[in-house]
Amino acid sequence: MEPFHPRRVRCLFGALLAAGAVSVATSVEARDEVLAYIVVVNGDQAVDVVADHLEARDVEINMELKGAVDLVVANFDADGLADIRRRPGVRWVEPDSIVKVATEQSIAISQSTDNWGLDRIDQISPILDRKFRYAADGFGVNIYVLDTGIRRSHSQFTGRVATGHYVSPIVMGPSGPTHTLSSTDDDCGHGTHVSGVAAGTTYGVAKRSTIVPVKIFPGGSQAICDGGTVVSAFVAGMQWVIADHDPNEPAVVNLSLGTAIQSDALDAQVRAVVADGIAVVAAAGNSGTLTTTNGYVDFATTQTSLSPACTSKRTPQTAGILTVGATGGVSSGVFTREDDEATYSNHGPCVDIFAPGTNIRSAWPVDGLTVEQAKNPDSFVGKYADTGSYNKSGTSMAAPFVAGAIAMLLQSTPTATPAEVTSQVLATATPNAVTLIARGAKPSPNLLLYTCASNCPPSAPRNVTVTRASRTEIDVTWEAPESSSGLAITSYTATATVTGGTSVTCVSAASTCRLSGLVAGTTYAITVAATNSAGSGASSAAKTLSAGAPPLAPGTPTTTAGNGEVEVSWTAPSDNGGLAITTYTVTSTPESRTCSTTGEEFSCVVTGLSVGTKYTFSVSATNDAGTTASLASAQVAPKLPWEYEPVFSSVTPGNTRVDLRWTEARVLGVAPAGYFTGYVVKDATGAVVCTTTALKCRVSKLKNASRASYTVEATTLADSSEAATSSTVLVGGLRQTANAMRRGTSALLVEIATTNSKGKVTWRALSGGCRVVGRTVVAPATGKSCKLRLSVAKSGAFPAQTLSVVVQIL
Structure with a gap:
């Protein structure tokens, strides 16, 4: 918990607010007078930045709070308000409005010396049997009561009041007083009464629960008690609840209080408490009359959407909060029907449930006073006592009945979430038990609290x-x-x-x-x-x-090998199972290398593969229902790119044969051992005629006078190079057999070139000084080379042939 800044306000409470409200709060019209505003900012660092800015402008700061939602409370005139709304990091600004305990009506009659509401909530029948039956008593459950404090030594609470917390100072705006609190003692009476209804030994619902008082209202006089508190004090108190709450201890918060406005800051803090695992019960408020509009609470408009009565209904809607209206009819000062909707109770769609609220007997911090004196805090001095009781009316009294009921549920189901326990309260409530007032607007739900001590419907599975x-x-x-x-x-x-x-x-x-x-x-x-x-x-x-099923299998994948990688492609399944495919995943065998895509992409590249290793690949399709894999691809091996590919250097026909030579092929990069596998030679029909690791090959058993051509390609474990194609040669046809002579020597012509054709042979010297003499050729005494032409006439299957040869003179 981060402490408050010591430069400004020495507060006795901790960090504030969980992030919640997202809309800009409705602002009041800017006026020349100075008013207090809550400035909600983005992050705890923004608190310091905004506070420094305000100090530089001599703006009086009332409070700084840091937490999941962070804020500064300060006093602004019209210019200052306009300035702060323009500051970076400011989420919204709203008035630090007055919060009051839900105003009650004191009825000068006595329905019972005990709390008649207990008699009503434990039965479905409207005929009271003057008994309160209960199967649980709230033991082990904490009830946080944000109110005017508590008379902790009262006999109704002996040994069951935690230390609690008080918010101080409470700054009632720039023109109002500043209240300094020093304890959780109740000097207004309201908090003691509310606590007694929730957990009093005699008057309460959850008789063994622990009360945790959180005093957020100042007191000590009628005027101060009537003046209420401010939103920032409420928010600080609720943040302390979050800090104090042990997640292993079930808890509920009672809010017998209300505002005349919608406060985003207040709503955000209530939602934060629920998010922390604590159910919240709020009083609906007591502005109702027999008219169609007074007391109508609805989350649809800012005029009727009050905080915290409508908090749970606004966007974002929050389960785990119950808003409570009051029952108990009074006519001409006479208590009439317990199940009549109280005329003072706020009503409308923000109300979730009703509970007894009129003329409720509970604990009171003073004794020995008349009814009129007892309700006036000015008379409390010297009259504080531990046995006092008092009858009060209002939704403030109705709410703690529901808080106590939740404490009873949490005793038996301590791990239940706020949404679950509030749902259980509504599910077990007695329907259509309340005689609603025909107010003309949308009515409240007709549900009356039922604690159901025996013969109860079950809790949630x-x-x-x-x-x-x-x-x-x-x-x-x-x-x-x-x-x-x-x-x-x-x-x-x-x-x-x-x-x-x-x-x-x-x-x-x-x-x-x-x-x-x-x-x-x-x-x-x-x-x-x-x-x-x-x-x-x-x-x-x-x-x-x-709803849906796993998809059918994707199409069998195809592959394209690359350098240490393979690109895999596939087609979508013919049926996606009714659910969108979220992911395709390709997996290699061996090594289980993978790549994946979203449901709209149908290829990806698997990297990190071993060059030359043969892999297969399968593709799995996944939707929310499951995963289905495809058939495996054909084997493929990642490859290295070719640096040099083979090229024929000579193609020499011979007697029923052709001799082939080519250049060496080479790959880029470092190839693993055994990666290069050799060369493959194919004839014109595509038949393999030679497989070798050498750079030459003799193709034999050919038919003389036939024409032959060949291709050669280099091979690796992964692929083959582009094929090189030879020239077409005549098997057994003319070919040069020697290409050099010494100066002045002679050689037989057949030693220079030959053919297997039987046609007439004619030699002719073309250049360089060589002379053809009979069947020989004579080299010149000087020169470097000479050129001869050999012609062979057509003979049998051999066509006429001509060959030019160059002889080097040595």
């Missing part, structure tokens, strides 16, 4: 898992609820729901069932609820899953 069974089916499994009031579970119902669409269900007596008839590719929210003889219980937290 645990550890729900969902798995795809086929293209249109999902299997759901779960564990039995932690609580079923000792009654046997008769059935479970799994429900798959599409937002704005229809639902599909399956019912089972076992701990599994299969949802059928689903639409492949559609995402479902799946819940499970258990039923016993008392009814259907709360649904489990939703698990989301898209």
Whole structure:
């Protein structure tokens, strides 16, 4: 926890806010007067930057808070407000508005010396039996009460009040007072009363839970108590709750307070508490009358969307928060019907549930005073006592009934999430028990709190898992609820729901069932609820899953070898299983080298392969339902590029043969041992006539007078070079057999050139001084070379032939 900056405000609370609100808060009209505003910034460093900027402009800073959402509270005039809204890093600015305890109505009548609300919430029947039955007492659960403090020594709380926390100082704006608190002692009475309803030994619901007081309201006089507190103090108190909360200890927060505005900062902090694993209960507020508009709370407009009453309904919507309206009718000062909607209760779609709120008896920090004196904090001095009680009315009194009920649930299901316990409260509530006032606007849900001590519907099934069974089916499994009031579970119902669409269900007596008839590719929210003889219980937290099956196999891959790599290509499966293919993965055998693509790409390159090693490759297609692999490719080996490829250097025909020579081929890079395999010579028909590692080859058993041509290509373990093509030669045809003579010597012509043709042979000296004499050739005494032409007439299959030869003179 980061401390507050010592330059400005010495606060006794810690870091603030989890990131939540995303919209710019509605601003009040800028005026010349100086008012306090909350400046929410991006990050804790921005707190220092903004604070330094304000100090440089002589703006009075009331508070700096650092946490997941960070802020500065300061006093601004119109120019300063315009300036700060333009500063980089400022997320939004909103007034540090007044927060008040939900105003109550004191009824000068006595319904009971005890808390009649306890009698009502433990039964479905409206006929009170003057008993409160409970199977749990909240032991091991913390109830955080953000309020005016507590009379911790009161007999209703003996040994069950934690140290808690108080926010100080509380700056009530630039023109208001600054309140310095020194303890969690309650000097207004409201917090003690609320705590007594939630957890008092006699008046409370969860009688063994631990109360954690968080004092965010100043007190000590009627005027101060009526003045309330500010949003920044509320936010600081809630942040302390997060810091204090042990995730291994179940907890609930009670907010018997409200504002006359929508506060993004307040909403963000409430959501942060829920995200920390703590359920939140908020009073609906007491602005209702018999008119159609007063007290109407709705998240749709800023005029009716109050904080925290409407926090859970605004975008982003947050489960784990319940807003509580009050019941208890009064006519002409006479308590009439317990189940009438209280005329003072706020109403509308922001309300989740009702609980008794009129003329509720609970603990009070003073005793020995008249009713009128007891409600006035100016009379408290010298009258503090540990046995006092008082009757109060308001949604402030209704909310702690629900907080206590959640504490009872958390005792039996300590690992339940805020969403699960609030869902359980709503699932077990008594429907249509409240006589709602016909106000003309959209009414509140007609649900009355029911703590259900015996013969209760079961709690939500645990550890729900969902798995795809086929293209249109999902299997759901779960564990039995932690609580079923000792009654046997008769059935479970799994429900798959599409937002704005229809639902599909399956019912089972076992701990599994299969949802059928689903639409492949559609995402479902799946819940499970258990039923016993008392009814259907709360649904489990939703698990989301898209119906569908694994895809069929991709097409058999094709390959293109490269230098230490292979490019692999494939075609998409003929059926994707109803779900988009998210990934294709190529895997080599051996070595399991891989490459992957998204579902819209159908080739990738596998690198890091061993040159010359033969590989096969398979391609797997993956969607949300699973993975299917293709058939393996043909073998392929990565290769090195060619630096030199073979070229024929000579093609010499002979008697029924042709002698071939070519240049050496070479690859770039360092080839592994054995990588180069040799040369392959093919004839004109493509038949292999020679395989060798040498640079020459003799092709024999040819037919004289036939024409022959050849190709040669170098080979490696990975590939072959481009083929070189020879000239076409005549087998047995004219060929030079010698190419040099000494000066002045003679040689037989047949020693210079020959043929297997029987045609007439004619020699002719063309240049260089050589002389043809009979069957010989005589070299000149000088010169370097001479040129001769040999002609052979057509004979049999041999055509007429001509050959020019050059003889070097040595």
